[in-house]
Amino acid sequence: MKFAARFRLIACVAAATFACGAHADELTGTLKKIHDDGAITLGVREASIPFAYSDDGHTIGYSYTIALRIVDEIKKVLGMSDLKVREIVVTSANRVPMLLNNQIDLECGSTTHTVERESQVAFSDSFFQYAVRMIARKKSGISDFADLAGKPVVTTAGTSDERLLRKLNSEKQLNMRITATRDHPEAFAAVRSDRAVAFVMDEPLLHGLKAAEAHPEDYVITGTPIGYEAYACMFRKGDAPMRDVVNGVISRMQTSGEAERLYNVWFTQPIPPHGTNLNFPLSAEMRELFAHPNDKALD
Template sequence: MKKLAMTTLALSALVASLGCAAAEDFNGTLKKIKESGSITLGYRDASIPFSYLGDNSGQPMGYSVELAKKVTEQLKKTLGMPNLQVKYNLVTSQTRIPLVQNGTVDLECGSTGVTAERAKQVEFSYGFIYVKGQLLTHKDSGVRDFKDLKGKNIVTTAGTTNERYMKKLNADEQLNMNVISAKDHGEAFLMLQSGRAIAFYMDDALLYGERAKAKTPRDWIVVGTPPSREIYSCMLRKDDPQFRDLVNTTLAGVYKSGEINKIYQRWFQEPIPPKGIDLEFPMTAELKELIARPTNEPAK
């Protein structure tokens, strides 16, 4: 905790100094934002409760979106731009990294797990949740773990680490499964509900988000010994230390103040739009540790 406090203090001093800097002292994304008068945030439209479209406003909402807004609030202060324009750009599992890399999106806070492969392409902020790969299935399906999937249809989401893992598991364990790749989490759950698949493999927090949408949520259960674990973080362009430090300082401040607990409660343990659904997903011990010692390193 002492190390965290010292790091936070140092980064806060950096942000304060940037706030007094002239425009020419900024570089990378901060310079781009200063000169354009706007920041573009990447969002997902169906990653409940992280980033999704929940009403008719057309504006994204969710846990990750709220954290991204904290960053834009800090940017307004640091850059001296109270009227900073915030734009949103839809991303998918397949497009999120390219759109960050090519400058279309400045910051993506959705449901992206940190991996060594992705870290070669983009920079990651401190993590904001710790997730485990599990299975969503009907309570009467007979599926309780991965061994029960042999010879059956299973659905996951295209372009995710979960998709790659499930295909590898299928080959390595010779389970003879039919692995279906849906375009997004919502479509995957629809396939599960319609009987096209017996289970949906994805990160636990996202599974609870889909489960909450069901007519009778408690007909659906999350099961399985977690074979994968990840930290979700915001993505930004590589080699951009000024912007990275501002994002990390902002998140560290939200964590240290305890505000993160209220934000988490709002999105994971209280009714959320559009239908007042409650995920019933309390904060885990792993997330509490992540908040106490911010990092973006994947779990061992």
């Protein structure tokens, strides 16, 4: 893209006005694909509560709302108020291949920004920082990872958590019997049915699963964190115009206070489908992220 055209696109993003639709001959990458298709395809999750999940056939959630804000901005930049929005369900295992194969254009769910993944895809400014811990039955007496030695433990396939858990198992010689399942609900079901003593995963996702239980008091989220990571939206690598649009939306949401208000809706108030409250207040690390948006991996 020529400098003048690139500058015009960036100016359109900053102006955030329908009157600043980009000309088709100025577009490249994902924005051109979206323009030519007349639609944007979002990769969505079915059960990443409260980030992106299905409720009565419709996708909702904290990060899904961010994705819709980005869609609104793309409509303005392209001057396409009637842009169609398509959704394709993705999993932890197939979300990267589906992006690389052009089956989706953007994914804002519960995808961890890692240095390893940067070789394949691009990440937006982070929208969530968290610790990797575990959930177990309260009656099990498990309080930290050393208690998992020799026991069956579950995590979700294709996640950074699986890598961290297997690394811990090897380095500490814990001899855990690790199983990686297709999705988060399947993993938690293994703990519920006592086929595994613990489910190792991102702490906010564990709070979402616990809150959805009929008897959440039966479970405890515990363990010294085995890692600290950040979620971000994912799009195709080397696409500067798309990055400018996506990061512009996220940074404005965070520095304006909109992101904190959105956070409170999904993490400190009752949410669908059962009106449960995660009781997961904004951390000091998240406040710092909102004050200084950035796209750095934490691993």
